[in-house]
Amino acid sequence: PSGASEWAIQGYASTWSGVKSVAVDPDGCVLAAGNFYTTLTLGAFSLSATRVGSCLAKVDAGGNVVWVASMTGDSGVYALDVAVDSAGNATVVGKTDGEIAEFGVTHSGMGMDGFVAKYDAAGVLQWAVYLGGASSDYATAVAVDEVGDALVVGRFEGTALFGTHSETALIADAFLAKFSGSNGDCLWVATGGGSAGVDDGRGVALSPAGDVFV
Secondary structure, X not given: OOOOOOOOOOOEEOOOEEEEEEEEOOOOOEEEEEEEEEEEEEOOEEEEEEEEEEEEEEEOOOOOEEEEEEEOEOOOEEEEEEEXXXXXXXXXXXXXXXXXXXXXXXXXXXXXEEEEEEEOOOOOEEEEEEEEEOOOOEEEEEEEOOOOOEEEEEEEEEEEEEXXXXXXXXXXXXXXXXXXXXOOOEEEEEXXXXXXXXXXXXXOEEOOOOOEEO
């Protein structure tokens, strides 16, 4: 590759929009996760939200928008990262202080909570889960292992639920949680932090041997 531009696409929003994270699938398609305010037009697709909404878009190797999945609700929704597995499934993480309509999952939190959502290669939602409690919690980054399980990092305050796992932070602590790729169940959670300030998980990567680095 010479670094020459091959194609570019642009989304059109009534107020603002932006891409937060991209990943590339085995076929060379780009999965882009981003956010917009009120309305967004991307290729032939038009989205709308009452406040800040998020979307996941698949763009083929020629720069054509294949599909767009919307994530909107009664409050703000913010996609923060996306990762793709060997089958082309995409896992998106982020945060919301409301209920995301497209997920069809009851949001019982009382503050800003994180979310993890998996879409198949055709853009169909496979599962979605929330994580957190009554304070400010969010999922910042995600990596997917060789069997399709999702490793998610972020931050939580107070007592937070990760599936059936309950964790309590000293002030605001970082977390690393593993979610089953098949159904979204939380398999385990590791936390880290101290009593002197805020601790935050902002990036995650996997080694070829499956070791996790945060």
